[in-house]
């Protein structure tokens with residue numbers, strides 16, 4: 001053996017079982033309390049199933065919050081991870097990265113985009129879009145003080161610019177001063193957009209872009225209105241205002257189409273993706289049409305963005321979506337789920353005011369007149385062995401892996417029914 005060879009001592013690698021020692025109490029002693037966590041430590045997954053450190057099994061209708069596209073431990077992901085980690089996992093973007101090029105080509109060939117910028121998360125992808133829009137506004141539209149319109153109840157991330165873009169004061173409170181250059185309008189309200197564009201056109205100020213979710217996820221699973229979005233596209237074409245879609249939650253197949261904008265029959269100028277793109281491996285992306293390709297070398301960057309590892313795994317996710325015809329499953333399982341949730345709503349009159357969504361992003365809204373909260377339903381569902389996630393105080397969100405089977409949807413519906421029985425008893 002060459003004297004330079006590094007030998008990894010097997011005994012120095014901790015056995016995975018040592019992680020179970022991290023019960024919630026000792027966890028909280030070391031990790032910052034930025035999350036209101038449910039008392040559950042998850043350690044293993046397969047498909048749409050998860051197991052906690054006590055060995056209890058759960059049906060996962062959260063998927064890491066609309067992220068684990070192919071569920072847990074999918075062979076395509078396992079294989080891509082193994083293959084790429086043994087070959088090359090990270091190099092700088094100062095060099096060409098073939099896996100990044102391959103993934104960008106796939107995205108361009110499967111969307112209206114002409115160029116892709118890679119980063120690591122949804123917030124970063126939106127930051128990139130905001131920067132691109134501002135540069136475009138300065139250099140092409142010649143606006144000194146560009147304004148970006150965003151919507152009430154939106155969610156765009158947790159960085160300073162993206163909490164400012166997020167039209168929900170609860171995410172901004174205590175973090176002022178916010179980033180200037182944003183203005184909020186009600187969602188699905190075209191008159192408000194027209195009024196803002198004309199009222200904000202003053203001196204150096206002008207609306208340069210609209211950043212909007214095709215379906216508001218965190219804001220309560222609120223689908224965009226087709227007529228509204230088509231009119232929005234028309235206004236942007238007439239005024240030169242950029243149309244930016246935040247597809248972080250709804251994109252990459254979750255809506256039943258590859259991109260949420262396909263539901264609306266409208267193409268954005270720029271759109272962002274993260275969550276489902278890597279199937280659980282951190283990756284973010286900002287896509288733009290060629291005329292928006294205004295960044296010059298050095299104007300935007302990310303150390304990890306688009307590294308060989310993340311791109312190889314995301315590419316495997318995208319290829320699997322296509323090869324296994326998963327979008328058809330998303331449409332069919334979505335219909336099955338909504339029909340079942342509507343039957344549950346009918347069984348508990350007065351408790352559930354709406355069931356809505358696209359594909360496998362669905363919300364069950366609790367009647368404002370009842371005291372029951374989304375967190376109450378989520379807790380009762382956990383007791384039944386089903387993981388769900390709130391989207392605001394009154395909406396329970398269903399975002400399972402896109403590979404969920406008819407039987408798993410039926411089981412989830414039975415567990416929701418049982419949870420509602422306990423809550424309404």
Ligand SMILES: Cc1ncc(COP(=O)(O)O)c(C=O)c1O
Nearest residue numbers: 121122123155156157217248249
């Ligand atoms: C629509 C939307 N945009 C942006 C984000 C932020 O993504 P990330 O948490 O990856 O920064 C989220 C996260 O929930 C989201 O739903």
